[in-house]
Amino acid sequence: MTGTVYKSTGSWYNVKTTDGVFYECRIKGRFRLQGIKSTNPIAVGDKVEFELETKNNTETGVINRIEDRKNYIVRKSVNLSKQTHIIASNIDQVFLLVTIDNPPTFTNFIDRFLVTSKAYAINTVLLFNKIDTYNDETILEVKYLESIYSKIGYECIEISAQTGYNIDKVKGMMLGKVSMFAGHSGVGKSTLVNAIEPTLDLKTKAISTQHSQGQHTTTFAEMFDLSFDAVIIDTPGIKGFGVVDMEKEEIGDYFPEFFKLKQDCKFNNCLHLKEPKCAVKDALENNEISYSRYKSYVQILEGEDEHYRTDNWDNE
DSSP: OEEEEEESSSEEEEEEESOOOOOEEEEEEOOOOTTBEEEEETTOOOOEEEEEETTTTEEEEEEEEEOOOOOOOEESSSOTSSSSSEEEEEOOOEEEEEESSSSSOOHHHHHHHHHHHTTTTTTTEEEEEEGGOHHHHHHHHHHHHHHHHHHHTTOEEOBTTTBBTTTTHHHHHHHHHHHEEOOTTTTSSHHHHHHOGGGGOOOOOOOBTTBBBBOOOSOOEEEEEESSSSSEEEEEEEEEEEOOOOOOHHGGGGGGHHHHHHHGGSSSOSSSSSSSEEEEEEEHHSSSSOHHHHHHHHHHHTGGGGTOOOOOOOTO
């Protein structure tokens, strides 16, 4: 039998067949994907083959094969730096939720996420949530970030999951697609999903006042079929986003504004650091590319993973 993984709880997987029937499945033995050192060999969104077995009058499935993935979003595992964690696979688009405060989303996090989604050719839309709660100064920060990311080709939408502002626009973009929702804990993913499909009634929690960080409400990624020909993947709040499996020479290719200038650099393998006649450095000097984007690039290049959560657009 074949089906799609809708939920993973560590050792068990909720798989939906093409007939619309759900089965609880597990992995047979020490099943691992070749070439991927992952903490989770099977991810939500995976297409799998499984066989049914009955034990103690209970019918469950045993997964014996994963079909090739169209794409996936992967990051460094939080506790095991040499291992990766696949958040979800076979995604048509990602909505990355961004909040200016309560909690803050820093550009370094946004850029790391965008680099990974670009590497796997997954279109990402930036949703600036909680727009109804911002004062004039914070709105200016939103406009400033929108100018950075829209200039390099990313769609930016201001929304309010609480009031419903621009929710219909997001729903329109979801038609006929598998959309993943991602962001820090507390940025309003569950509230947004509930606004899009109230019958799901996902749990939401208040922001922790002590650290201005969201409290985790989603423990595992989970896929849901919606009532209007759309599928969503709701993901746990991500604190840091470690970029993995990239050669230094290719990282700049996933920054669209760097990639455009690459052909004008003196050296074909220019890393845009200290090389002479570097078009990216020249553009930086002329304020044609964003300082925060360049700073994120350098930190990814140097593997400075401790900078996941630092604010790097205050020196702009």
